[in-house]
């Protein structure tokens with residue numbers, strides 16, 4: 001693993017990592033062979049970091065998120081989330097998960113989509129107030145009674161972020177949440193996400209295919225390589241905070257994009 005620069009996080013990571021990944025390996029068997037989706041992955045993530053995972057298609061980014069979320073079990077290695085195995089972290093609702101597609105229930109209103117996980121888990125307290133608060137946080141106050149099909153793709157993805165935040169988890173896993181959106185909407189949601197990250201102090205692990213999105217959002221960019229999926233290097237993003245549209249004009253922004261691109265090329269080679 002290559003350390004390229006020093007970390008400059010807005011929420012300085014504590015000495016105790018919130019996520020610790022050690023010698024992680026994931027092999028999927030298939031008829032006639034096996035796919036090594038992930039090999040020798042090692043990474044510590046500090047509380048309050050914003051980590052992007054970037055790499056070619058099939059390099060194991062989603063697999064890594066699914067392993068962290070206890071949706072699949074590794075063939076070797078260990079993961080600790082807040083010092084606990086992923087299964088325990090899941091039971092304690094330590095993370096929210098935002099998928100590439102918003103995956104909202106079409107027959108439920110925006111408010112009741114955000115309420116759903118609170119209802120399913122029978123969370124005590126004023127659930128409606130909590131759901132409204134989350135919708136407010138993602139800029140959707142006033143849209144509570146709309147249905148998903150009445151919203152744009154970007155707004156639907158905001159609803160799914162509000163839903164993932166309903167339990168107020170310290171960690172947010174996001175798998176290419178803005179991949180299907182046009183560039184301007186994506187840039188707008190990037191700004192919104194950074195605002196949310198600053199206001200809440202959550203730790204975010206974000207999968208993307210976009211170099212500029214990764215550099216703009218992150219405190220560190222983890223570059224992965226395909227077949228077998230490995231961590232090629234980690235770029236520490238020392239751009240000043242808070243970031244805004246002018247961040248994209250900084251010479252340092254372009255330098256960091258070049259560093260990420262070079263690591264990606266190295267991985268491809």
Ligand SMILES: Nc1ncnc2c1ncn2[C@@H]1O[C@H](COP(=O)(O)OP(=O)(O)OP(=O)(O)O)[C@@H](O)[C@H]1O
Nearest residue numbers: 028029035036037056057058059060061062063064
């Ligand atoms: N459940 C599964 N069974 C068998 N193989 C799988 C399974 N899940 C993933 N794989 C394989 O593991 C590899 C990594 O897949 P993964 O979806 O993690 O990649 P990715 O980097 O997220 O790709 P993309 O950028 O295209 O979303 C791929 O070769 C994929 O075919």
